[in-house]
Amino acid sequence: MSLSMSVLIVIALSIVGYVLAPRRALRLVGGDRRKLASLPKQYGLSAGLSVFLPAMLIALLGGIGGVAGSVLPVIIVAVAIGACCLAILKSRPDFIARNSAETLIKAVLIAASGVAILTTIGIVMSLVFETANFFRDYSWTDFFFSTTWSPNFRGDSALGILPLLWGTLYISFIALAFAVPIGLFAAIYLSEYASPRMRSVAKPAIEILAGIPTIVYGLFALITVGPFLRDYFAAPLGLEQSASSVMTAGLVMGVMLIPFVSSLSDDIINAVPQAMRDGSFGLGATKSETIRQVVIPAALPGIVGAVLLAASRAIGETMIVVLGAGAAASMSLNPFEAMTTVTVKIVSQLTGDTDFASPETLVAFALALTLFVITLGLNVVALFIVRKYREQYE
Amino acid sequence: MSTEDTIKISAKNVQVHYDDTHAIKDVNVEIADKAVTAFIGPSGCGKSTFLRCINRMNDTIDICRVTGEILIDGEDIYDKRVDPVQLRAKVGMVFQKPNPFPKSIYDNVAYGPRIHGLANSKSELDDIVENALRRSAIWDEVKDRLQAPGTGLSGGQQQRLCIARAVATEPQVLLMDEPCSSLDPIATVQVEELIDDLRKSYCVVIVTHSMHQAARVSQKTAFFHLGNLVEFGDTDKIFTNPEDPRTESYISGRIG
Amino acid sequence: MSAMKHSLLTLDARTKKRNAAEKRFKACGLSAIVVAMLALVVLLVSVFGSGASAFRQTYIAIEVPFPEAKLDQSGVRDPDVMSQVTTLGYEPLLVDGLLAAIDAAGIATEMSDKDIGALISKEAPATVRNFVLANPDVIGSSATFDLLASGRIDGFFKGRVTMESAALDGNTSPEALQLAQDLRDAGIIQTRFNWNFLIAPDASDQRPEAAGLGVAILGSLYMMIVVLVLALPIGVAASIYLEEFAPKTWWTDVIEVNISNLAAVPSIVYGILGLAIFINFMEFNQSSPLVGGLVLTLMTLPTIIISTRASLKSVPPSIRDAALGVGASKMQSVLHHALPLAAPGILTGTIIGLAQALGETAPLLLIGMVAFVREYPAAYTPDAGLFGEASTALPVQVFNWTQRADPGFVERASGAIITLLVFLLIMNTIAIVLRRKFERRW
Structure with a gap:
C-alpha cells in the first residue's frame, strides 16, 4: 500500500463518516431533526473531520519522522478506520456535534497559522545546519574577515565574504541614494500638491513599477541601462569598459525601489494629522515650510523605518544584480566597475553541478545565513520603528 | 493709538460654498480692534467657516469657494495681490484641539518668528519666545524645560502654548476656533483669563459653542444660524435683550 | 507693532524669497514624479522595442x-x-x-x-x-x-x-x-x-529562431495551481484564526511578528529553504513544478495573510454581533457572515499574491528550474507523481535566455518578458475589476 493510496482511503473514510454520522443520529430520534442537539450537517462535519485530521497528522509526523514507507500507510489507515467507527458511535442525539465540529475547525485554523512558524523554523534550520557543515571545513575567521573571494572547485578556495558584502552595500547605497529622494519627493508631491487628476494618473503609474517582476528590471539593466552607461559615461570618462557595473545595478534597483519608498512614505505622511498642517498654515507658513519643518520631522521615524525596509530589499535583491552587476568579486570604489554581491554568489554556487560535501557549495548557505541575519535585523528594527510611529498618531 | 471702537475687520456680502452647499449666506459684519468678538450658534451654523475665511485657511480646502469682500485695515484680503502666507502672519489662529508640533516648547514658539524672519539673532529670538510665553501666561510653568517636547504638556498648557506660538509672530488679529472645547474646566478658566488679557493688544475673534463663555470673555457677540448672521451687537445686549426671536430661542436653549 | 504696518497688497522681500523657495520645492517634487514615470516609460519601451x-x-x-x-x-x-x-x-x-x-x-x-x-x-x-x-x-x-x-x-x-x-x-x-x-x-x-513562440519548447544555443515558451508557460501554470490550491486555504485559515479567534498572548505576538518578517525575507532565502528541505531532505524531484509551487506558496502566504486580515478587519463588528445576537456561535458568525463579506478583498489579495509568485525568479534558480527542458511536463505520472516532472518557468526562461551567447536570444528573452507582463496585466486587471465591483464602504 502506497502513501497516496492510504490518503485516498482516509478521504473515503472521512466521507463515510460525514454521511453516516448524521444518519445514525437521525435514526435514533426517528427522523425528527428538532430532537437533535445540533444540526445534522454538524454531526457529519464533526465525524468527517475527526477521521481526517488525526490520520493526516500521523501522516505528516510519520513522514517527517522517517517512519518506514511500508508501515506508515498501514498505521494511517488503521487510525482512520478506528476514528471512523468511534465517530459514528458517538453520533447520538444528545451529542453536541456543533461544539465538536467547531473545536476541530479551530484546530485546522491554528495549524494553518502554524505554517508561518514552520516556515521560519525551516528557513533557520536549513541555513544553520549547512552553515555548520561549512564551518567544519572552512575557518569562520577566513570567511568573515578575508578580503579575497576565489572559489576553486579543485579545492583550496579563498571564500572571504568581505568583497561580496562590499559589492552588496555599494550597490544598495547607490540604489537608496537614487530611490529615497525621488520616492520621498514623489510621495510628498502626490499627497500635498498634486491635483486629483494628476494623482489618479501618477499614483497607479508608480504602482505599476512595483508590480513589475525583478527579472524584468534585470533584463532592463542588461540590455538597456548597462550598455547606455558604458557608452555614454564609463567609456568616455575612461573608467571602465564593462556594461555590468555597480552603477547599472544600483540605478535599476533604485528604480525598482521608488514605488516601495514612495508608497510607504505616502502612508506615513498621510498619518501626520491635518491639525499639524493647519497649525503651521495658521502661522503663515508656506506649504514647503510646513512640509519640511513640520510634516517631515513628525514623520521622520516612519520614514527612517521605510528606508530601512527599502535597504533590506536592496540587500536581498537577486535578479537585478545577477544580470546587472557582474560576477567578479572586487573591492574597488569605481562605480563603473563590475562587482558582485552576496546574492549573486549564492546563485552561482548553488546552480549547475553541486556537491553538498564541498565548501565551495556549502559557502552559499553561510552567505545566505549572513544575508538572512542582516535583512532580519533591518526588518525587525524597521517594523518596530514604524509600529511605534503608527501608535503615536492613533 | 486706536480706541476700542476702531474697526479692524469688515466683511461685506461674504458667501461661502462647499461644492453645492451654501455654507455662509451674505454675511456683513464689522469687528472692532482691541476687543473680543464672539461667534456663537448651533453646530454647523457656519461660525467656524466664517472664522476660517478671515485668514484664508479655507484656501487649503479644494472645494471651498469664497465670494464677497473681507477688509482688514481697509485692504481686501481676497484681492489677487494678497499672498495668504503674508496674511496669516498678520492674522494668527488657534485651533479647537491643541496642536503643538512634535518639537520642543522653544521650537514651537520660535517656529513662526523663524519662518517670518522676525529675529536677527539668537538672543532676539530668545526674547520673542520668552515674551510670547509670558503673554500667554505659561512662562512660569515651562521656563525650566524649554527644550522638552511640546506634546508632553497637559491639554490646557498645550493650548496656551499654541496661543503663545500664534502670539510670537506678532499678529494683529487672533482667531480662536473653540479654543476651550477640548479642555477641562480649570484649564478653560486659565485660557479664558488669557483671552481677556490678550484683548488689550489684539483684535480677538473667538468661536465658541458655549454661551457662557461668550458672555464671560467677549464684548461683542455675533449669532449665526444656518449660515446667516442673525444678530450682532454688544454681548450684554444679545444675552439680555436679543432682537431676533431665533437668538432668543438659542439663548434660552430651545434650539441648539 | 507699528513696524508691522505693511500693506497686504504688496509682497515684501522676504515673502518673495519664501515663495521662490516654495516654487523650487514644488519643482523638485514634480521632477521626482517625472523621473519615476520616465523610468517606467523607458523600461517598457526598451523591453517592448526589443521583444x-x-x-x-x-x-x-x-x-x-x-x-x-x-x-x-x-x-x-x-x-x-x-x-x-x-x-x-x-x-x-x-x-x-x-x-x-x-x-x-x-x-x-x-x-x-x-x-x-x-x-x-x-x-x-x-x-x-x-x-x-x-x-x-x-x-x-x-x-x-x-x-x-x-x-x-x-x-x-x-x-x-x-x-x-x-x-x-x-x-x-x-x-x-x-x-x-x-x-x-x-x-x-x-x-x-x-505562434510557435508561445507553444514550442526551448531550443538549443544555436537555434534562437526555434526557441519557444511552451514548457515554461506550462510549468508556470502548474506552479500557480499548486500555489492557489495551497496558499489560499492555508492563508485564509491562518488569517481567520489570527484575526477572529487568537487570544492576545505572547504566542500570537510571535506569529504576528513572524509573518511580517517573513514578508520581508529576501526571496532567494526561500530558494535555499526549498533546496534544503524539499529537495535534499524530503527528496522531491529537482526542477519540478511541485517544489517550485511549494516554495512560492510559502513566499506568497504572508502576502495573502496580510491582505485577508485587512479585509476581515474591514467587516464591521456590528455584523458579527448581529449574528451572535441571534444565537450563532462565534465560528458561525465568522464563517457565515464575516468571511463571505471579506471574500472580494481576499480574492484580490490572492490574485496579487499569485501575480507576485508568477514573476518570482531567484528561488526557482536554486531548485534547479534553470535546467534545459524540451519535454512538456505531464501534470501527473506514476513515476514522478503530481507535478513532479522536470520543468522550467516563465521568468526563469527569461534568465536562461539572457545567459546564451547568440544575440537572437535577447529578442526571445524580451519577448518572454512581454508575455509575462501580459499575464501579470491580466491578473491585476481582474483584481482591480473585482475590487471595483465588490468594493463596500461601511
Whole structure:
C-alpha cells in the first residue's frame, strides 16, 4: 500500500463518516431533526473531520519522522478506520456535534497559522545546519574577515565574504541614494500638491513599477541601462569598459525601489494629522515650510523605518544584480566597475553541478545565513520603528 | 493709538460654498480692534467657516469657494495681490484641539518668528519666545524645560502654548476656533483669563459653542444660524435683550 | 507693532524669497514624479522595442522531395527502421528543395550549396523528419513546408542583422542576406505571426529562431495551481484564526511578528529553504513544478495573510454581533457572515499574491528550474507523481535566455518578458475589476 493510496482511503473514510454520522443520529430520534442537539450537517462535519485530521497528522509526523514507507500507510489507515467507527458511535442525539465540529475547525485554523512558524523554523534550520557543515571545513575567521573571494572547485578556495558584502552595500547605497529622494519627493508631491487628476494618473503609474517582476528590471539593466552607461559615461570618462557595473545595478534597483519608498512614505505622511498642517498654515507658513519643518520631522521615524525596509530589499535583491552587476568579486570604489554581491554568489554556487560535501557549495548557505541575519535585523528594527510611529498618531 | 471702537475687520456680502452647499449666506459684519468678538450658534451654523475665511485657511480646502469682500485695515484680503502666507502672519489662529508640533516648547514658539524672519539673532529670538510665553501666561510653568517636547504638556498648557506660538509672530488679529472645547474646566478658566488679557493688544475673534463663555470673555457677540448672521451687537445686549426671536430661542436653549 | 504696518497688497522681500523657495520645492517634487514615470516609460519601451519582434518569425516556403532511396531503402515503411535516418540525412533534401525554389524563381547566386543551406534553420530537418515519420506514405512524393529561416536571416528582416554586421559575422554573409532579400521579393520567404513562440519548447544555443515558451508557460501554470490550491486555504485559515479567534498572548505576538518578517525575507532565502528541505531532505524531484509551487506558496502566504486580515478587519463588528445576537456561535458568525463579506478583498489579495509568485525568479534558480527542458511536463505520472516532472518557468526562461551567447536570444528573452507582463496585466486587471465591483464602504 502506497502513501497516496492510504490518503485516498482516509478521504473515503472521512466521507463515510460525514454521511453516516448524521444518519445514525437521525435514526435514533426517528427522523425528527428538532430532537437533535445540533444540526445534522454538524454531526457529519464533526465525524468527517475527526477521521481526517488525526490520520493526516500521523501522516505528516510519520513522514517527517522517517517512519518506514511500508508501515506508515498501514498505521494511517488503521487510525482512520478506528476514528471512523468511534465517530459514528458517538453520533447520538444528545451529542453536541456543533461544539465538536467547531473545536476541530479551530484546530485546522491554528495549524494553518502554524505554517508561518514552520516556515521560519525551516528557513533557520536549513541555513544553520549547512552553515555548520561549512564551518567544519572552512575557518569562520577566513570567511568573515578575508578580503579575497576565489572559489576553486579543485579545492583550496579563498571564500572571504568581505568583497561580496562590499559589492552588496555599494550597490544598495547607490540604489537608496537614487530611490529615497525621488520616492520621498514623489510621495510628498502626490499627497500635498498634486491635483486629483494628476494623482489618479501618477499614483497607479508608480504602482505599476512595483508590480513589475525583478527579472524584468534585470533584463532592463542588461540590455538597456548597462550598455547606455558604458557608452555614454564609463567609456568616455575612461573608467571602465564593462556594461555590468555597480552603477547599472544600483540605478535599476533604485528604480525598482521608488514605488516601495514612495508608497510607504505616502502612508506615513498621510498619518501626520491635518491639525499639524493647519497649525503651521495658521502661522503663515508656506506649504514647503510646513512640509519640511513640520510634516517631515513628525514623520521622520516612519520614514527612517521605510528606508530601512527599502535597504533590506536592496540587500536581498537577486535578479537585478545577477544580470546587472557582474560576477567578479572586487573591492574597488569605481562605480563603473563590475562587482558582485552576496546574492549573486549564492546563485552561482548553488546552480549547475553541486556537491553538498564541498565548501565551495556549502559557502552559499553561510552567505545566505549572513544575508538572512542582516535583512532580519533591518526588518525587525524597521517594523518596530514604524509600529511605534503608527501608535503615536492613533 | 486706536480706541476700542476702531474697526479692524469688515466683511461685506461674504458667501461661502462647499461644492453645492451654501455654507455662509451674505454675511456683513464689522469687528472692532482691541476687543473680543464672539461667534456663537448651533453646530454647523457656519461660525467656524466664517472664522476660517478671515485668514484664508479655507484656501487649503479644494472645494471651498469664497465670494464677497473681507477688509482688514481697509485692504481686501481676497484681492489677487494678497499672498495668504503674508496674511496669516498678520492674522494668527488657534485651533479647537491643541496642536503643538512634535518639537520642543522653544521650537514651537520660535517656529513662526523663524519662518517670518522676525529675529536677527539668537538672543532676539530668545526674547520673542520668552515674551510670547509670558503673554500667554505659561512662562512660569515651562521656563525650566524649554527644550522638552511640546506634546508632553497637559491639554490646557498645550493650548496656551499654541496661543503663545500664534502670539510670537506678532499678529494683529487672533482667531480662536473653540479654543476651550477640548479642555477641562480649570484649564478653560486659565485660557479664558488669557483671552481677556490678550484683548488689550489684539483684535480677538473667538468661536465658541458655549454661551457662557461668550458672555464671560467677549464684548461683542455675533449669532449665526444656518449660515446667516442673525444678530450682532454688544454681548450684554444679545444675552439680555436679543432682537431676533431665533437668538432668543438659542439663548434660552430651545434650539441648539 | 507699528513696524508691522505693511500693506497686504504688496509682497515684501522676504515673502518673495519664501515663495521662490516654495516654487523650487514644488519643482523638485514634480521632477521626482517625472523621473519615476520616465523610468517606467523607458523600461517598457526598451523591453517592448526589443521583444515585440519575437512574436514574428521568418519562414521559407519550399517543396521538399522525399526520395525512397535516401529515407527508406527497405521499402517497408516501418517507422522504427526509418528513424535510423537522422536529421543529418534530411538536411540535403531541404537544400535541394531550396535550390529548386531558387531556380524556379529565376534568382541568380554564386553561393555554394552549403551556404545556401545555411539560410534554413538547423531546427528545420527535425521538423521535416518528424513529419515523415508520422506520415510514412509521403515517401516517394514531396510536400510543401514553411520552414524556419536561420536566426541571422530572421534577424535581417527584423533589422537586428545588417549588411555591415553580416560582413563581420562567421555565421552569415552579405551575399546570404542579399539572397534572402531576393527570395522574399519572390514570395518564398515570409515573415508572419509566430505562434510557435508561445507553444514550442526551448531550443538549443544555436537555434534562437526555434526557441519557444511552451514548457515554461506550462510549468508556470502548474506552479500557480499548486500555489492557489495551497496558499489560499492555508492563508485564509491562518488569517481567520489570527484575526477572529487568537487570544492576545505572547504566542500570537510571535506569529504576528513572524509573518511580517517573513514578508520581508529576501526571496532567494526561500530558494535555499526549498533546496534544503524539499529537495535534499524530503527528496522531491529537482526542477519540478511541485517544489517550485511549494516554495512560492510559502513566499506568497504572508502576502495573502496580510491582505485577508485587512479585509476581515474591514467587516464591521456590528455584523458579527448581529449574528451572535441571534444565537450563532462565534465560528458561525465568522464563517457565515464575516468571511463571505471579506471574500472580494481576499480574492484580490490572492490574485496579487499569485501575480507576485508568477514573476518570482531567484528561488526557482536554486531548485534547479534553470535546467534545459524540451519535454512538456505531464501534470501527473506514476513515476514522478503530481507535478513532479522536470520543468522550467516563465521568468526563469527569461534568465536562461539572457545567459546564451547568440544575440537572437535577447529578442526571445524580451519577448518572454512581454508575455509575462501580459499575464501579470491580466491578473491585476481582474483584481482591480473585482475590487471595483465588490468594493463596500461601511
